[in-house]
Amino acid sequence: MTDPAIRGRELSRSFGLLALLGALLVVAGLVGLVYTGVATLTSMILFGWLLLIGGLVGLLHAIQSRGTNYFWLGVVVAALNIAAGVVVIRHPHGTAEALTMFAALLFLTGGVFRLVGSVVVRGPQFGWTLLQGAFGLLLGLLVLFDWPHSSLYVLGLFFSLALLFDGLGLIAIGVGGRRIVSLVSDQQTVNEELPDKP
Template identity: 75%
Template sequence: MARAGTRGDSATKLHRGFSWLAVLGVLLVLAGIVGLVYTAVATLTSMLLFGWLLLIGGIVGLLHAVQARGTGFFWLGVIVAALNIAAGIVVIRLPHATAAALTMFAALLFLTAGFFRLVGGLVVRGPQLGWTLLLGAFDLLLGILVLGSWPSSSQYVIGAFISLALLFDGLGLVATGYGGRRIVGLVSEREQPGPA
């Protein structure tokens, strides 16, 4: 009897946990949609958040390095922490320039990935040749589009990418939460004893 009660409690906790997961997914989806509507604000916000994370991480790293003085880690920790602090200050003070630099970097990554996918697909000619060529062409086109309108594209590219990531992560969490609740419900129904 106590065992059945324990199972019921754990099923309730699982059900509640999956519900919170779905709620978090809905919040991420909403944040992604808002970010897609206001991509310039999303870009600026993400750059400032990135800068503050670098700065805080650098300060924490510096404190950790001070605690580890006398070891071989000390100078490496101080250098890495100083670089993080300096990068954080630069990003916070110049978020638009940082967004422009990251957009240029993303465009070059897309161009490089697209080129290597196309060439690699044509050389290897594996079973997924069509998909490889399609992805390579898509990466190449995306890189050309972003680079062609740079630096004005830096106002929306980073924000759009982050908003899309939030949107798809949120949809994944909603699906996981909803599916998990259904599975817990099905298992709970199956474990309930039938009428005597």
């Protein structure tokens, strides 16, 4: 059995490292918001490497399961991932343009469906759904009208915002976890110091 005080210190240290990781993500997100073009290229290159590594892992897994029914399907999917990864790494600007166009079309279609759905259904969340639809439609139009120039900053902006909010979430978990561990440790100390009643 390990000492509860030692376990408390280990937990507190783990939550502290989590908060530190969150702070690093927040800094990376803020830097990305300032340099959105660099963040866009970085996210594309990371995406390409993830596809490439995922394809290689999938290919190894398919080779290990040679005698199964899904062997050829695994090989085809892995080959597509590897090819897509190579294309994304070699042409990050073109990939960013294509994905920005795709994102704009998603915003447009999602906005139109929300607008039409809110008007037709008129449910309890009518106002919020209408507002979400209008915002999605406006965002899609803004990205589309500025395309391909918008591909230089849109994906980097989304990537940086994701890093920023993930970092803030990790900081909140780390600080809250350390506080809870400290409260529990203090309570255990108080309980140990109280004399046993006869």
